[in-house]
Amino acid sequence: MSIFVNNIISEVDHLPEVLVYGQVTSVVGMMVEAGGVQGSFSIGDHCHILARGARRIACEVVGFRHGRALLMPFGPLDGVSLGCRVEIGATELTINPAEGWLGRVVNAFGEPIDGKGPLSLGRQTYPIHNSPPPAHKRQRVGGKVDLGVRAMNAFLTCCEGQRMGIFAGSGVGKSTLLSMMARHTSAEVSVIGLVGERGREAREFIEDDLGEEGLARSVVVVATSDEPPLVRRQAAYTTLAVAESFRDRGRAVLCLMDSVTRFAMAQREISLSVGEPPATKGYTPSVFAELPRLLERAGPGVEGSGSITGLFTVLVEGDDHNEPVSDAVRGILDGHVVLDRAIAERGRYPAINILRSVSRTMPDCNSEEENVLVARARRLMSTYEDMAELIRLGAYRRGTDTAVDEAIFYHDPLEEFLSQRKDDQTDLLSGYQRLAEILNIQSSDAEI
Numbered sequence: 067m068s069i070f071v072n073n074i075i076s077e078v079d080h081l082p083e084v085l086v087y088g089q090v091t092s093v094v095g096m097m098v099e100a101g102g103v104q105g106s107f108s109i110g111d112h113c114h115i116l117a118r119g120a121r122r123i124a125c126e127v128v129g130f131r132h133g134r135a136l137l138m139p140f141g142p143l144d145g146v147s148l149g150c151r152v153e154i155g156a157t158e159l160t161i162n163p164a165e166g167w168l169g170r171v172v173n174a175f176g177e178p179i180d181g182k183g184p185l186s187l188g189r190q191t192y193p194i195h196n197s198p199p200p201a202h203k204r205q206r207v208g209g210k211v212d213l214g215v216r217a218m219n220a221f222l223t224c225c226e227g228q229r230m231g232i233f234a235g236s237g238v239g240k241s242t243l244l245s246m247m248a249r250h251t252s253a254e255v256s257v258i259g260l261v262g263e264r265g266r267e268a269r270e271f272i273e274d275d276l277g278e279e280g281l282a283r284s285v286v287v288v289a290t291s292d293e294p295p296l297v298r299r300q301a302a303y304t305t306l307a308v309a310e311s312f313r314d315r316g317r318a319v320l321c322l323m324d325s326v327t328r329f330a331m332a333q334r335e336i337s338l339s340v341g342e343p344p345a346t347k348g349y350t351p352s353v354f355a356e357l358p359r360l361l362e363r364a365g366p367g368v369e370g371s372g373s374i375t376g377l378f379t380v381l382v383e384g385d386d387h388n389e390p391v392s393d394a395v396r397g398i399l400d401g402h403v404v405l406d407r408a409i410a411e412r413g414r415y416p417a418i419n420i421l422r423s424v425s426r427t428m429p430d431c432n433s434e435e436e437n438v439l440v441a442r443a444r445r446l447m448s449t450y451e452d453m454a455e456l457i458r459l460g461a462y463r464r465g466t467d468t469a470v471d472e473a474i475f476y477h478d479p480l481e482e483f484l485s486q487r488k489d490d491q492t493d494l495l496s497g498y499q500r501l502a503e504i505l506n507i508q509s510s511d512a513e514i
């Protein structure tokens with residue numbers, strides 16, 4: 067059956083059985099109140115305002131006040147006047163991802179934006195506000211995922227179904243690290259959400275970082291910073307819904323999102339305009355309710371399905387790792403990767419601060435040998451870190467402490483191990499081998 071016939075069948079399946087009409091009773095800024103709709107709406111539902119000139123403006127229900135529904139539009143409100151009809155049809159927004167979505171770039175509504183023609187639609191419908199599988203039915207995290215980045219593979223090993231955050235201040239290399247993993251990973255399917263980042267970066271990411279080969283096994287969902295907050299927030303939900311569809315087909319999915327902070331900011335904009343009072347640092351309580359709802363959707367699937375391994379970037383405002391969004395996200399995820407501005411300034415990329423980063427599932431998924439190797443390398447780094455200031459100042463005299471001498475000896479090779487060019491790939495096994503080789507050189511063999 068051709069894509070067109072298939073898509074028409076799918077669209078007809080989803081036509082609403084009844085249409086209910088309300089009307090616009092007030093507009094303040096980007097917030098529209100609709101009356102006469104009691105009982106027809108619930109939060110998160112979609113509807114259309116029928117504006118002048120036959121314009122249909124898609125809106126979402128974001129709240130209720132004095133018996134009226136509060137709607138927020140997905141675009142400009144031109145042509146809307148008092149009394150305009152509000153059409154409520156099929157309620158929540160759904161998408162129908164299919165295998166044919168691989169290699170494609172879509173917007174927050176799951177519509178193609180890459181100029182490669184229509185998308186095939188799957189028969190299974192996914193609501194974008196899906197719920198995570200019930201906790202007691204979820205499988206345990208699976209085997210290791212090869213992310214192609216040495217520092218991650220060796221020191222912050224990620225398992226199938228694990229969720230990790232990449233935390234850093236602005237311009238320290240979050241997006242670059244994410245793009246390295248998108249390109250070099252061995253995961254079967256990647257679903258990449260570019261949420262609220264710069265438009266220029268989205269194009270560069272797809273064409274330069276991901277490349278043809280990476281794109282062929284990926285679906286990219288894009289909403290740039292200039293789009294309305296509803297669209298940006300929705301792009302994050304759509305990314306997870308696409309990942310869920312591949313998970314349900316038994317695939318091990320890698321879900322990458324840049325960035326969760328932009329999602330939180332979009333939610334903040336939405337809830338402030340509904341009149342929700344801000345709580346911490348201007349963030350509203352609903353931001354902290356939405357974050358776990360989004361992030362919990364990544365993770366292992368139920369028995370018989372695949373998994374979603376999630377890597378989410380978090381912009382740490384003012385390099386303060388205790389700011390509210392970072393703190394909330396860190397508490398939800400199973401590990402955090404901290405990028406350090408001081409390391410980036412020294413020119414070592416990716417600027418991962420191994421000592422401050424942790425993967426909570428790692429000790430269980432590694433072999434005993436690997437754990438010993440990693441623990442030794444961490445110990446050496448930590449000893450060096452403690453003495454770093456003195457060593458740089460030249461105040462430490464070699465021979466004073468054998469442990470510090472050893473840490474100094476291994477410092478440069480370990481730093482070299484951790485730095486990796488953007489286009490350079492190292493798989494899991496060769497990463498460990500290289501680390502073992504470095505640590506096998508005896509410091510006593512060399513002249514200290």
Ligand SMILES: Nc1ncnc2c1ncn2[C@@H]1O[C@H](COP(=O)(O)OP(=O)(O)OP(=O)(O)O)[C@@H](O)[C@H]1O
Nearest residue numbers: 235236237238239240241242243415416486487488
């Ligand atoms: N692996 C790398 N190799 C070389 N340079 C890098 C690497 N990673 C990051 N950089 C440098 O750091 C700059 C900022 O990186 P990037 O855009 O990834 O940061 P970011 O944390 O995503 O920033 P923002 O918070 O603005 O989104 C890049 O333009 C590049 O110069």
Ligand SMILES: [Mg+2]
Nearest residue numbers: 240241242263
């Ligand atoms: Mg970035």
